[in-house]
Amino acid sequence: MAVTFKLLSTALLLITCAAGLTLAVNRCPDCGPTAFPYPLSTGPTCGDQNYKIRCDAGSLIFDTLINSYPITSIDPLNQRIVIQPASLVPNTCITTDLPFNGVQLNSSLPFNITSGNTIMLLNCTDSILRSPLDCSATGLCHVYVNETSKAMACEAAPICCTFKAGGSATAYAIRARETGCRAYTSFVNLKTNLPVNQWPEPGMEFQWVSPPEPICGTQVDCDENSTCGPDPNSNGIRRCLCNSGMYWDPIKGVCAASGFGLI
Known part of the structure; x- marks a missing residue:
């Protein structure tokens, strides 16, 4: 007893x-195998409506201002989302989101691009050489282009640049455009000392501001x-x-x- x-x-x-x-609060139901944390919202009656993303047939989608990208992971403790960035049009060095000018976030919403992203701008015009980016002939983007079949078509485009995202100019946009760079790729928390064949799959990390x-x-x-x-x-x-x-x-x-x- x-x-x-x-x-x-x-x-x-x-x-x-x-x-x-x-x-x-009312947490939204999980989307397929992905646990769905507050404040993210997939519907009008759950989560916080400023933190909307989509659940489409069991897959999570992040909508930017004028385009959409698959979500590959969510880290609720650190308030991070990783999307799969646009791929190259087959046999070209042009990203599929070039018509949308690359990744364009709505700066009035509580998401921004983190400094954990290593961005490589590809197939650039010489106007990019006036920027403070690393566009040297021995830069990391050349290592990537020369050592991966995924970017083979970019070998014919000699100018590329590498930088860490998250500054004031890149907190809400990674641009692809005809007058600048027509392609890009991104890697999250990239260890640049590793050979290219040990790099992770391309990804772009966003963070969300804590909700009230x-x-x-x-x-x-x-x-x-x-x-x-x-x-x-x-x-x-x-x-x-x-x-x-x-x-x-x-x-x-x-x-x-x-x-x-x-x-």
């Missing part, structure tokens, strides 16, 4: 602790750990603000008890 009572007491304690982590508390109309839209009240940082917007003794955990999308901290 003592053991049973102890087990029951432990169970009650765990339930009581878990009550401090009651969800204050969810918007509410009345208290019915919030849970018992939060109160619907005016957002102190926005006029006219009401949010489910965490009650005293709790804090907003933007990764889990909950009001958590202050003693727990971010997990």
Whole structure:
């Protein structure tokens, strides 16, 4: 009996602790095999509507301003998304998204291109030589072009450049254009000391800004750990603000008890 009572007491304690982590938001269902974290949203009734992506037949899609790219991975703890960048048109050194001027993010949304991307601009005109990029004849992009069959057609285009993304000029766009560079590729967290045949598949990493508390109309839209009240940082917007003794955990999308901290 003592053991049973102890087990029951432990169970009650765990339930009581878990009550401090009651969800204050509606997480979207998983998309195929991919777990889907808050605040990302695939529908009008789940997630945060500023963080929209698409679930298309079990595959996740990221929509830019004028194009779409498959999502290959999501890291909820570090708030990162990796997309598969455009490929080359067969037997050319032109990316398939050249008509859309490359990757163009909406700067008013909470996504940006991270500094973890090594970008290679290919098939460039000599106007690019006036930029501060590494466009030298021994640059990393030449190593890539010369040692991979995927970019064989780019050998005939002598000017290419390499840089790390994420600066003010590249936080929301990696451009492909007729008057600059007509192709590009990208690698996430590339270890440049490795031979090309050990590089990862091309990818481009975005990060999302931590979401604020969810918007509410009345208290019915919030849970018992939060109160619907005016957002102190926005006029006219009401949010489910965490009650005293709790804090907003933007990764889990909950009001958590202050003693727990971010997990």
